[in-house]
Amino acid sequence: MGMAAYLSQMVLPLLVFAVVVQALLKDLPVFSLFCKGAKEGIRVAFSLLPTLIGLLCAVGVLRGSGFLPFLEGLLARLFSGTQFPPELIGLGMMKVVSSSAATGLFLDILQNIGPDTLTGRVAAVMMGATETVLYTMSVYFGKVHITDTRYTLWGALLANLAGMVAAYWVVLWFFG
Amino acid sequence: MLNGLWGGMIVLALVWAAMSGNWQQATESLLSGGQEAVTLTISTVGVMAFWMGIMELAKENGMLEGLTKAVQPLLRKLFPAFDQDHPALQYMAVNFTANFLGLGAAATPAGLKAMEAMDAQNPHPGRATKEMCLFLIINMSSIELMCMNVIAYRAQSGSVSPMDVVLPTLCATACSTLTGVLAAQVFGWLSERKQRKGGR
Numbered sequence: 001m002g003m004a005a006y007l008s009q010m011v012l013p014l015l016v017f018a019v020v021v022q023a024l025l026k027d028l029p030v031f032s033l034f035c036k037g038a039k040e041g042i043r044v045a046f047s048l049l050p051t052l053i054g055l056l057c058a059v060g061v062l063r064g065s066g067f068l069p070f071l072e073g074l075l076a077r078l079f080s081g082t083q084f085p086p087e088l089i090g091l092g093m094m095k096v097v098s099s100s101a102a103t104g105l106f107l108d109i110l111q112n113i114g115p116d117t118l119t120g121r122v123a124a125v126m127m128g129a130t131e132t133v134l135y136t137m138s139v140y141f142g143k144v145h146i147t148d149t150r151y152t153l154w155g156a157l158l159a160n161l162a163g164m165v166a167a168y169w170v171v172l173w174f175f176g
Numbered sequence: 177m178l179n180g181l182w183g184g185m186i187v188l189a190l191v192w193a194a195m196s197g198n199w200q201q202a203t204e205s206l207l208s209g210g211q212e213a214v215t216l217t218i219s220t221v222g223v224m225a226f227w228m229g230i231m232e233l234a235k236e237n238g239m240l241e242g243l244t245k246a247v248q249p250l251l252r253k254l255f256p257a258f259d260q261d262h263p264a265l266q267y268m269a270v271n272f273t274a275n276f277l278g279l280g281a282a283a284t285p286a287g288l289k290a291m292e293a294m295d296a297q298n299p300h301p302g303r304a305t306k307e308m309c310l311f312l313i314i315n316m317s318s319i320e321l322m323c324m325n326v327i328a329y330r331a332q333s334g335s336v337s338p339m340d341v342v343l344p345t346l347c348a349t350a351c352s353t354l355t356g357v358l359a360a361q362v363f364g365w366l367s368e369r370k371q372r373k374g375g376r
Binding site: 004005007008009011012015016018019020022023025026028030033034035036037038039040041042044045046048049052053054055056057058059060061062063064065066067070097098101103106107110111114115116120121124125126127128129130131133136137139140141143144145146147148149150151152154155156158159160162163166167170171174175 | 181182185186188189190192193196198201202204205206208209210212213214216217220221224225226227228229230231232233234236237238239281284287288291292294295298301302303304308309312313315316317318320321322323325326329330333334335336337338339340341342343344345347348349351352353354355356359360363364367
């Protein structure tokens with residue numbers, strides 16, 4: 001559907017326009033504020049570099065050793081009834097455990113399958129539609145010393161599952 | 177979490193390589209992974225920095241605050257246990273807004289403050305309240321508009337139009353949030369019913 005791509009492309013320019021105009025109207029020093037934020041962005045990007053190096057090596061060697069292709073073959077056979085690409089099942093399972101490890105798998109998909117394929121697009125949407133449930137729960141509940149988390153885990157896992165399935169259908173619907 | 181996972185991945189991969197004799201490919205991957213990460217970071221840092229710069233402006237010109245105010249009526253409906261200007265509601269609004277714009281670094285501190293504000297009224301310390309469960313489920317399935325790093329990675333790997341996943345992401349995350357809210361209501365109701373029965 002061309003409309004979706006067209007609307008998606010409008011989001012960033014419109015947002016930037018609105019933010020800058022509003023800042024100009026308030027008579028803010030727009031460029032120095034922008035540079036302050038950008039500097040922080042650079043710091044954040046490079047502080048993630050060691051994690052990224054470690055994980056891309058690990059995912060790369062998993063693929064190079066033949067393990068990842070083997071696992072995908074296994075998942076493909078298990079889920080052969082559904083049309084869900086096997087790489088995405090691995091990505092979805094990894095995302096619940098670790099966001100950075102999932103990023104490694106996501107980059108692997110971008111490189112080996114391509115960003116503009118069905119699998120590549122669904123993977124991108126899934127990265128946004130799922131969250132590292134276990135880690136997030138331990139940070140938030142740990143902060144207030146809560147041990148009985150009741151139904152949070154199941155609720156969050158259910159929401160994540162819905163997000164993954166929705167990612168697949170929405171991409172199919174938008175891009176056919 | 178990542179310690180065991182990363183160690184496990186490396187050990188598993190190398191044992192697998194040894195068994196299947198893929199020594200050369202394993203070596204190549206180990207040597208090129210780091211380079212790939214550096215290339216990736218350098219080619220995406222521009223996008224990330226640009227976005228953070230724009231978000232700094234949005235913070236200073238009051239737009240983030242405006243967005244935060246705009247979600248409050250909805251939050252009051254979802255969390256009727258809190259008064260209109262309860263601090264927990266305000267922190268939650270900041271948390272959800274930041275998640276919406278892909279500002280994870282700003283979302284977490286506000287979210288933790290929301291948890292503390294909720295825990296201050298917790299009748300059973302150590303046990304999550306209904307509101308905490310709902311808040312965390314929404315947080316972990318949050319509606320997202322801008323997933324800037326995903327877009328930057330797509331751009332770097334040669335996508336023709338890296339932005340075209342924005343609308344689909346919005347739809348898919350709306351589905352997951354809706355499911356999360358429904359699940360929290362149903363589970364909350366079941367858990368209260370069980371408690372009432374147990375009390376008799």
